[in-house]
Amino acid sequence: MDATIGVLFAAPLVEFNADGVETALPELDFRSECLVLQRCLFDASRLKETIATTPYDDRMTVRVPRPIHLRVHFATKASFQSWCRGLQVLHFSGHGNDQCVYFEDGSGVAVPVTPHQVAALLPSPMTLQLVFVASCASENMAQAFVAHGVPHVVCTKSNTELEDKAAIAFTRRFYETLAQGYSVQAAFDRAKNLVAAVPNTRNPTDVAEKFQLLPPNCDHDAAVLFPPLEMDAPLNSTDMTTEWTQLSFTAMDRSSSSSGSTDSTPSLYDLFPNKLHHVRAGFGYRNVDMRHLVRAIQTHPVVTVTGPEGIGKTQLALATAWFLDLRHPQRDSVRVCLLGGVLDRVLHDTTASCSPLDQVWARHVAGVASALGTTLLPELWPSVIILDGCDVLHTHCVLREYVQDFVWGLLGRQPLLRVVLTVRTPLMWTHGGGCTMPLGPLAMTDAAKLLQKSLNRPFTAADYQALELAIPPASSMSSDAMATWVQTSRVVQATRGIPSQVLALVDRLKFHESTQTTHP
Structure with a gap:
């Protein structure tokens, strides 16, 4: 029987304390963690061991890893119960503390979920054999799974913090070892040993000791969740890799999906496919600003993000685009256009060709519309469009009118569309309905x-x-x-x-x- 690993991520942007004060949550590199998991399972699937040959040396029996189905979802209270039904292994990665873990809502706010609430959400009958709660101080949450009969639970000790680097290293070695047919205990021990040797980490041995395997009195050594398969094949066969995985990424809003989903399978390293540029590695500590931008997008048709050069407007817009697109039921629901480059080419072509500005603009804006997907039927359009680098509109009033007509023309055809512009200082629009979001420096x-x-x-x-x-x-x-x-x-x-x-x-x-x- 094939096995299924369900991966639940929760990466809310902010939390509100008892007084209603908004606080940024630490950033989680869940995409890297998921891609590492995908890669290690793929690598494990390519291993084979010859255990016997026929007397005539023309056939062989080989031991190969069992196919593993990997499914990914964002963690919400609404989706947890139905989605976990039928899983053998559940991997939760997110924020937590001694009292709760955090799920997500639809706008980037953390939803605290206590061990009692998680226990109430667990499906019946229970099929889970292993749960990995990869969050800070997750021991209390782990005990809730143990109390409901999960025989193997990996967690972190109470009053401990877990950094992304350690979590990713542990995850890689743990699942890689499990997929090769080793026991839960062996996988746990190997993963701890790897964390203890992670370079560029303060006190890596102490970091490794944060992980624990519950319950302590269970025979984790005898638990082999993914026993390998024995297959007959021609001697010297080079194609023995099994069809190891059916990967699917289920958007957060698809709460009715079950583990039997037949969603299409993306190619390796393409678990998060879209048309967005990647956020640069140096972006960070903007979660509160991202949450404010998400709320502005949800409540205003046009949002202008302003701030001086180098403040991070483009990266904030891109990060918010990724946040929204990954959680939308349809792929490519957010599109980004580097409008500044388009406007520069419009001015250059006007000068070089001595053509009228309106004709050059019409030619370029047709390409922009095609790239953004707005030449299709409005119901097929993206939900959010980001126009980046609009500073030239301050000095060229005619272009500003053209862009304004383009934006409000789109809104007239699709009132549910949202448009975000980035510019150093606010633009003066003759149309209403927009809002300005100033972006300041980091604390x-x-x-x-x-x-x-x-x-x-x-x-x-x-x-x-x-x-x-x-x-x-x-x-x-x-x-x-x-x-x-x-x-x-x-x-x-x-x-x-x-x-x-x-x-x-x-x-x-x-x-x-x-x-x-x-x-x-």
Whole structure:
């Protein structure tokens, strides 16, 4: 029998405390975690072991991994019960603490779910054999699964934090080992050993000890969830890879989907297919701004994101586009147009060809409309369109009128459409119905966190010297404590929290490191 691993991700942007104060949640790299899981299962599926040959040496019996069906979903209370029915293995990746884990709502807000609530949502009959709760301090949540008969539950100890790097490393080795036909205990031990050796991690041995396997009195050594298959094949057969997986990505709103879904299977490394540009690696710590942009998009037909050069308008728009598109029932529901480049070409072609501006604009805007999918029937259009880099509209009033007519013409044909523009300073529209969202610099603690994230290694003595900062007195500090320490640096303060300046500082630190390595 084929096995099914269900992966539930929850990556809300913000949470509200008891006083109604909005707070950003740490970012989760769930796409990398899922692609790592996909890759390790694929690699495991290609392994084979010859265990016997016929007397005439023309046939062989080989042991190969069992096919595994991988399904991915965003975690909501509405979808949890029906979606988990029939699964053997459930992997939850998201935020959590000693009291709850966080699911998502439709606008980026965290929905706390207690162990009692999760237990009430578990389907009956219970088919789960293994649950991995990959969140901070997930022991209490894990106990809820144990209490309801799940024989193997992986979690993190109470009062512990789990970083993306450790979670991804553990996930890769754990499922890779399981898929090869090893026991749950063997997979757990190998995954812990890998985390203990992860480079560029503070106290990796202590990080590895955060993981635990419950219940403690269960024989996890005897539990082989994916026993390998024995197959007969011609000797020296080169094509023994089984059809190991049927991957499907179910959008968050499809709460009625079950584990028996026959959704189309995307190709390897294409689990999140769309037409969007990737957000650059240096983007981060904008969850509150993303949540505000999501809400603005939901309530206004036109939203203009403003801010100075280097503040991160384009990256915020792209990150929000990814957030919305991944959670929409249909793929490619959000489209992005680098309108600034189009406008520059319009002006260039007008000058070079001595053609009337309106004719050149008509030619280019036809291409824009085709790329955005707005030449189709309105019901087939994307739900959100982002027009990036509109600064030239400040200095060219005729182009501004053309773009305005284009945008409001689209809205007239499809009133449910939402349009986002990025520009340094607000545009003056003659039409109403829009709103402006100013984007400011990062808080200095967030700027320090972005510095740490982008550097992607512990600070060295040379880094502290370059930052004109004393080495911290504690040998081991949490990421928050380190950010508080680093943000006091005069050099960090000089970035003024502007992301492009923070990333420039990262480049200087890396360049200094490379020169030190080359010329000790």
